[in-house]
Amino acid sequence: MHPMLNIAVRAARVAGNIIARGFENRDDLETQAKGANDFVTKIDKEAEQAIISKIKQSYPDHAFHGEESGKQGADETFTWIIDPLDGTTNFIKGIPHFCVSIALMHKGRLDQAVVFDPIRGELFTASRGAGAQLNGYRIRTSKSKDLNQTILATAFPFKQKDTLATYTEQFSQIFLACGDVRRTGSAALDMAYVASGRFDGYWERGIKPWDIAAGELLVRESGGLVTDFKGNNDPLFSGEIVAGSPRVVQNLVKYLK
CATH class of the missing domain: 3.30.540.10 (Fructose-1,6-Bisphosphatase, subunit A, domain 1)
Structure with missing residues (x-):
């Protein structure tokens, strides 16, 4: 170590x-x-x-x-x-x-x-x-490619409720495309679960660097991809994050751009 x-x-x-x-x-x-x-x-x-x-x-x-x-x-x-x-x-x-x-x-x-x-x-x-x-x-991220049958994680914009309409539209499209969605209340654990393959992907808006810094490295080092909603590869200070296997992230970004 x-x-x-x-x-x-x-x-x-x-x-x-x-x-x-x-x-x-x-x-x-x-x-x-x-x-x-x-x-x-x-x-x-x-x-x-x-x-x-x-x-x-x-x-x-x-x-x-x-x-x-x-x-x-x-x-x-x-x-x-x-x-x-x-x-x-x-x-x-x-x-x-x-x-x-x-x-x-x-x-x-x-x-x-x-x-x-x-x-x-x-x-x-x-x-x-x-x-x-x-x-x-x-640990390794899941091998999922398409959103079909994936289990994803997210968080509701409880600190930015004025963005609920946009979030709801994005959520609806993703929910229809995937297997199911979880909302656990801990961004760091969501990303750790992505890194270990428990979740296939994760997205959230209104996030802080301390919520995701450790999780970002966990996902990257387990073979995953981490971006912002536009697909940029340096999301730590952007306030938004998408994480998962490369193909899952690419598919999520299509709905979040």
Whole structure:
């Protein structure tokens, strides 16, 4: 395992322990609204600080871009992109589907990735050029080519409800063309599931870099393709994403352009 990936895994497990304990004691949660339908708890903040602290022990000069704490560090040669608890609403409601997402960018390119599900104990990892793994075993995207009989994942535009009409039109066309669609509430896990072949594809609008950074590298290193709705190959900061096997992505983009 790459040394920086090893540190990321350790940080994810530390955060996962905080999240798991918090999940068992949700009555003690301090929940705040960051925006419309956008919540944060003290567990999100504690987990993010634990991740940053763990990484800084080994790499004190690295920069950080966290969902809760924003940007830290002037030298962005190495930048850690962190979502300490992706799926906060699931967490608050007691739905056991959420994760820790940590990605490392080196000179603007995704280099290392960890998505950790602390409830199921599933650890998805990837290093640029070295493939993707689930609990140490190699994973690959599905071999699906056409949308027929595929299982896709998406998310409703709950933070941008003014875009519902456009989303509904796109969803209707895709739904008629595919086998079925899932909506789980965690973008990072959706992409990890695409990387491992559980989902054949995934699309979402209104997405943030920390939601998808680790998942993007997982999908690419498992043989998949990641684009924005126009088919461009650098979607991290575009606010929209399509992921899956190359043919599935190409077919999805036809409906999303």
